[in-house]
Amino acid sequence: MILPVVLYGHPVLRREAEEIDEDYNGLKELLDDMWQTMYKSDGVGLAAPQIGKPIRLAVIDADVLSDEYPECKDFKRVLINPVITEYGEDECVESEGCLSLPGIREDVKRPTKIKIEYEDENFEVIEEVLEGFVARVVQHEYDHLEGKVFTDHLSPLKRRFLKGKLAAISKGKVNVGYKIKTA
Secondary structure, three states, X not given: OOOOEEOOOOHHHHOOOEOOOOOOOOHHHHHHHHHHHHHHOOOOEEEHHHHOOOEOEEEEEOHHHOOXXXXXXXXXXXXXXXXXXXXXXXXXXXXXXXXXXXXXXXXXXXXXXXXXXXXXXXXXXXXXXXXXXXXXXXXXXXXXXXXXXXXXXXXXXXXXXXXXXXXXXXXXXXXXXXXXXOO
């Protein structure tokens, strides 16, 4: 089932998400719904808070970016209860967008390398070192689980310039090809 994507301004996007365990009711169906919602919305990642669920769960399929970023090839993951345990020192600036902030793309500086520990859909513990754009995608989704959005990484001046657009998004005044939900 395709779920509505929660837009900027909804309080769930500012809440730190809670861990889940293998007894979480309806997890398989929720994951199926998240994949469908992400693909229908043309996203490469979707965190549970973006569909109104304040839990530490995200899905990512970055393979569509592999022509430009080879490290994204075959990168399809379910991240349950992820924790970024290390950030590399090198940083790079790249353009980012977000399904919850439609129509806004901005350059964001992030570390180019991370180490992350998470559980997969079978609750097997995985530890990975990720580099390049795939590390950026994971950090973007991870931010959602921490109650952050990518515009939080912008300068105060840049955020001030975006104030009108963000206000319009929070009121649902956007034209997108997917279901949305405001506060």
